[in-house]
Amino acid sequence: MLTLPTEHLSYSQLDLWNTDKGEYWNRYFRGIKPPPNIWTDFGSRFANAMEAVHETGELPQDAPERIDQVLSSLSVLDQAEYKATLDTDLYSLIGYFDTSNRTLDLVIDYKTGGKPWDQERAESHKQLHLYALMVKEQHGVIPNVGIEWAETTTDLKANLVQLTGRVEKFYY
Numbered sequence: 001m002l003t004l005p006t007e008h009l010s011y012s013q014l015d016l017w018n019t020d021k022g023e024y025w026n027r028y029f030r031g032i033k034p035p036p037n038i039w040t041d042f043g044s045r046f047a048n049a050m051e052a053v054h055e056t057g058e059l060p061q062d063a064p065e066r067i068d069q070v071l072s073s074l075s076v077l078d079q080a081e082y083k084a085t086l087d088t089d090l091y092s093l094i095g096y097f098d099t100s101n102r103t104l105d106l107v108i109d110y111k112t113g114g115k116p117w118d119q120e121r122a123e124s125h126k127q128l129h130l131y132a133l134m135v136k137e138q139h140g141v142i143p144n145v146g147i148e149w150a151e152t153t154t155d156l157k158a159n160l161v162q163l164t165g166r167v168e169k170f171y172y
Helices: 011-019 021-029 038-056 067-071 119-124 126-139
Strands: 079-087 092-100 106-113 144-155 160-171
Touching: 011 021, 011 126, 038 067, 038 079, 038 092, 038 106, 038 144, 038 160, 067 160, 079 126, 092 126, 106 126, 119 160, 126 144
Parallel strands: 106 144
Antiparallel strands: 079 092, 092 106, 144 160
16 A cells, blocks of 8 residues: 555545645645635535535525525435545545435536536546546446536625526536
8 A cells, every 4th residue: 555645545636636746745744724715615615505405405504695596407316425435455545426326327526616617628527537437346337427517706806706507517
């Protein structure tokens, strides 16, 4: 086994290693977390709201504005935050699917942000490739995967990120 700063590797860790080794070192070896900002706060509130909808059917009080507009367009499948693992001789991979069906032949990741997603961007996003590999190795199923993108706008003067109501879906 490799000596890693955590017990496992996630897509986020792998992506950070590929894009900014210094930031990876600071975050995972030195324990220096970046300070929260309006985008990470919004992302956390969005993720918490979607998990609550899966679990209880109710939106939490701190759900982002306009989430009710996008909720009817987003897929809410059987499972939220399904934990998948893949152990190798060198390391363990871990992933949490935003939503999936019980047979794991459909796995969806929700994305937010102002930069538009399209089919090409979705198909080249390696997070879904990793999820598909994990499902195949763990369950023998090659899933269809998809990204469901809820567009946001940012108002820096008001220190605000909010949903526009636009949702796009990309599957492969």
